[in-house]
Amino acid sequence: MKVGMDHLDGSIISDNDFISRDLCNRKEKDKIYSVVTDETYGRHMVAARNIKAGEIILEDVPVTMGPACSSGIVPLCLSCYKRVNGDYLCSKCCWPMCSAECENNPEHANQECKLFQGHPIKVDAGEFNYRDEEPMYSVISPIRAILLKAANPERWSMIWNLMSHNENRRKEDYWKEKQAAVVKNIRERLGLVDISEELIDTVLGIFLVNDFEINNTVVEEEFAKAEKSSLRGLYSIASIPNHSCVCNTTHSFQQNNNYRMIVRASRDIKKNEDITHTYVDPLEPLLVRQELLNLGKFFHCQCERCSDATELDTYCSAMVCPSCKKGYMLSADVSSNKSDWSCNLCQSNMSADKISRVSSAVKAKSNELEYDASKPEQCGIPAHQDFLKKYGRVLHSNHVVMTAVKYSLAKMYGRMEGYTADQLTDEQFKYKQKLCEEVLGVFDKILPGTNRMRGVMLYELHLPFIMLANRQLQRGPGSGADPKAIKSGLKKGLECLKKGLEILKLEPEGSFESKIVAGSKDSVKELENFYDAISKAI
Numbered sequence: 001m002k003v004g005m006d007h008l009d010g011s012i013i014s015d016n017d018f019i020s021r022d023l024c025n026r027k028e029k030d031k032i033y034s035v036v037t038d039e040t041y042g043r044h045m046v047a048a049r050n051i052k053a054g055e056i057i058l059e060d061v062p063v064t065m066g067p068a069c070s071s072g073i074v075p076l077c078l079s080c081y082k083r084v085n086g087d088y089l090c091s092k093c094c095w096p097m098c099s100a101e102c103e104n105n106p107e108h109a110n111q112e113c114k115l116f117q118g119h120p121i122k123v124d125a126g127e128f129n130y131r132d133e134e135p136m137y138s139v140i141s142p143i144r145a146i147l148l149k150a151a152n153p154e155r156w157s158m159i160w161n162l163m164s165h166n167e168n169r170r171k172e173d174y175w176k177e178k179q180a181a182v183v184k185n186i187r188e189r190l191g192l193v194d195i196s197e198e199l200i201d202t203v204l205g206i207f208l209v210n211d212f213e214i215n216n217t218v219v220e221e222e223f224a225k226a227e228k229s230s231l232r233g234l235y236s237i238a239s240i241p242n243h244s245c246v247c248n249t250t251h252s253f254q255q256n257n258n259y260r261m262i263v264r265a266s267r268d269i270k271k272n273e274d275i276t277h278t279y280v281d282p283l284e285p286l287l288v289r290q291e292l293l294n295l296g297k298f299f300h301c302q303c304e305r306c307s308d309a310t311e312l313d314t315y316c317s318a319m320v321c322p323s324c325k326k327g328y329m330l331s332a333d334v335s336s337n338k339s340d341w342s343c344n345l346c347q348s349n350m351s352a353d354k355i356s357r358v359s360s361a362v363k364a365k366s367n368e369l370e371y372d373a374s375k376p377e378q379c380g381i382p383a384h385q386d387f388l389k390k391y392g393r394v395l396h397s398n399h400v401v402m403t404a405v406k407y408s409l410a411k412m413y414g415r416m417e418g419y420t421a422d423q424l425t426d427e428q429f430k431y432k433q434k435l436c437e438e439v440l441g442v443f444d445k446i447l448p449g450t451n452r453m454r455g456v457m458l459y460e461l462h463l464p465f466i467m468l469a470n471r472q473l474q475r476g477p478g479s480g481a482d483p484k485a486i487k488s489g490l491k492k493g494l495e496c497l498k499k500g501l502e503i504l505k506l507e508p509e510g511s512f513e514s515k516i517v518a519g520s521k522d523s524v525k526e527l528e529n530f531y532d533a534i535s536k537a538i
Contacts, residue, residue, distance in 0.1 A: 021158070021237050023059040023260065032057055033275055035240055042163065044274065045241045051269040053449050054506065057249060061258045062214075062233030063158045064148060066141035069182060070208045070296070072133030073230035078112065078140060079105040081231050085130050094122045111144050121191035138182045139190065141211075141232060142203045146195060158236040164205035168298040179204045207232065208296055210239045212261065214253050235261055244276035244303040245289060246312070246446055251277065252508055264506065267449030276303075282446050283400045285317035287356045290337050300335070305446060309334055312445040316403065318396035319355060323348040328396050329355060362391050363401045369408065381419055384409040403442045407453065410435035410460050426468060433464035452513060455503025458496045459516060465493030466527070473534065483538040490531045497524060 019035055026032065031048045032055075038044075051057065067073050067081075075084050078095060079102035086096050090103045093116035097103045103113075116122070128134045148156040169175050183200045186192050211232040238261050241249065248269050254260040269275060279297055280289045286306065293301050305311050309330040310318070318328040319341070327345030331352070340349045369379050369387060377383065387405055395402050413432040414421045424432070436457050443454040469489030472481035501520055507513035 017158075019237065021060060023061065024056055026056075041242055043240055047269045047271050047273050047275055050271050051265045051275075053265050053267045054502075055265050057263045057265055057275060058237055059263070060235045060238040060261050062261075063155050063236050064141070064145045065214065065231065065233035065259060066144050067137040068211075068213075068230050068232045069138040069141040069204060070178070070211075072135055073137050074132065075128055075130050075134050075137065076230060077102050078108040079103070086125055086128060089125055092117050094125055096125050096128065111147060112140055115143065115147060115192075116190070119191050121189075123190065135181060136185060136189070137230075139186050141207060142182065142200055143186065143192075143195075145203050145207070145234070146199060159203070159206060159234055162206045162210045162234065162236070162239055164202050165209050165298045166202060166205055169205050169208070170201075172295070174295070175208070207234065209298070210234055212238065212251075214259055233259060233261075238263060241275045241277050243279045243293070243297070243299075243301065244274075245278060245280070245282055245301060245305040246303060246448065247276040247278040248273070248449070249275060249277045250449075250451060250506075252506075254508075264450065266451055283404055285359050285400055286311065286331065286334070287317070287337060287352060287359070294337065300337070302335075307334060314398050314442050314445045315396040316398050316400045316442055316446060317359070318399060319350075319358060320394055320396065321346060321348060322350075358394065359399075359401065362395060365391070366401050366405055369405060371408075376417075381409065381412050381416060384412065397438070398442050400442075403439055406435045407439050407457065410439060410457065414460075414463055421463065421467060424467075426471065429464040429468050433461065433468075436461035436464070450503045450506060452503065452507060455500050455507075456513065457500075459500030459504060462493040462497035462500065465489045465496065469493065473538075486538065487531075487535055490527075490534060494524075494527050494531055497527065 016035075032051060033045050034048045035043060035045055066078070067076060075086070075096055076082060077084050077098040080098060082098055084096040084098050088097055088099060088103075089095065090097050090108070090113060091100075092103070092109075093113045095108075095113070095116070097108070102108065123136065128136065145156075145159050148159065179201055182204060183197050186195060186200055187197065211234055214231040214233050238251070241263075248265060248267050249263050250266045251261050251263045254262065263277070280292050284292070290301060290306065293299060309332075315328055315330075318330055321327040321329055321343035324343060324346040327343040329341040329350055330344055331339055332342045332349075333339035338352055340351055341355050342349050366387065369384055371379050384405055388402065388409070391402065410432055413419055413428060413435075414424060419428070440454065440457050440461070443451065443457060447454050466489070469486045472479070472486050472489075475481055497520070501517055501524070504513040505517045507517075
């Protein structure tokens with residue numbers, strides 16, 4: 001029996017069946033990865049040759065997709081997945097939709113709609129909660145998957161050969177209670193008693209362990225908040241790579257191309273090295289990441305970051321020791337989430353629960369800084385500065401919460417009202433530079449390579465280098481300006497700009513990052529010419 005696949009009856013499909021689903025258009029003999037299986041990790045993926053950063057590793061479309069079934073979501077259209085309010089109902093099955101066009105879209109019409117039409121019990125959409133989470137939406141994705149058993153046996157086989165972790169999952173009261181509610185809604189509230197509890201529960205397990213959150217909106221504005229997606233998909237081949245909190249890939253989705261997922265190498269990957277992606281947000285502290293992985297993926301992460309109490313010397317989950325005020329609290333045993341944390345100087349101890357509570361409380365305060373144009377006093381530059389000053393006495397300056405706030409603040413300098421580039425003082429530019437460099441110091445360890453956020457910081461860092469060098473140049477020789485420092489600043493700025501744009505050009509069309517790239521096409525050449533001219537002149 002393969003790891004986490006205790007629901008299988010022996011009908012395990014071959015690794016080549018998975019590989020054959022790869023949609024990436026590459027030369028026939030260019031084998032970029034291999035799928036291997038062992039008793040420790042089950043099926044996983046390794047590089048078959050050296051892979052360069054930015055290179056596409058695979059492309060995949062979902063075997064099935066739909067609303068999240070392991071967490072509550074607000075009502076949405078079952079075709080275009082936009083939010084709905086109940087004003088329009090499907091004329092055939094009575095589920096809320098956004099239009100007649102979406103009602104007749106095969107995404108809905110040929111799946112759950114056809115099934116619901118054949119049963120006497122109809123959903124009462126008038127009872128739905130349209131302002132908050134509506135639990136009935138958790139039935140759609142498992143129903144769509146189960147319908148494939150008869151409608152498309154090949155796709156069903158792909159689903160059934162993914163991990164469910166039935167044995168481990170069914171030991172957890174949290175999941176037993178949560179998934180029992182979905183089973184009840186399918187069998188009792190919708191009257192689909194011909195679908196067994198065992199089948200529904202196993203499919204829910206497969207979604208829990210394997211589904212991907214599909215980002216089906218492109219953030220077009222710089223400080224706009226990206227809403228958490230309620231859409232999930234099962235990708236057969238993209239589900240194969242192992243997890244790492246310092247993964248070597250990134251992925252994006254093409255909404256207008258059947259939600260195709262494109263997986264790229266975020267850094268150079270050597271032949272025979274594991275190809276990995278992350279199942280959790282890297283900007284979560286150690287205890288949160290491990291809790292999420294234990295709860296939803298049923299393993300304790302032992303990646304290079306999680307195996308090191310300092311997290312690759314970043315201290316990005318560390319707390320200032322409340323006893324000596326000089327040392328930092330680190331996990332005494334990273335192999336256990338329940339282990340005490342100890343000061344690296346005075347050796348005083350604190351429970352993991354208390355560490356988690358403090359970190360969570362500070363993060364909750366940081367959430368209040370999220371951009372809201374109507375409340376500038378709560379989320380502006382002074383509020384971010386006050387936060388860093390206050391909680392810098394509680395958390396290590398590199399803590400992921402502090403790093404996230406610095407990331408936002410660094411972007412604000414040079415763009416927010418009253419802080420535009422022509423209004424910033426030299427000291428403010430130096431502070432922006434300091435913020436960018438501190439954030440990159442963490443990102444280079446935990447988000448290395450072609451990660452979007454790292455690209456943004458490199459782009460932001462070019463501005464203080466260029467502006468400070470240019471101001472020294474304008475002040476002239478009599479000001480004491482150092483020609484070497486001017487040339488060095490211009491050179492560093494140009495390098496940061498190029499590196500940042502090289503990463504950001506990989507972002508989806510229409511995104512704010514793609515607009516940065518489009519708007520900087522001439523800037524690189526102009527800056528190169530300017531640097532060459534200055535280098536010769538001074």
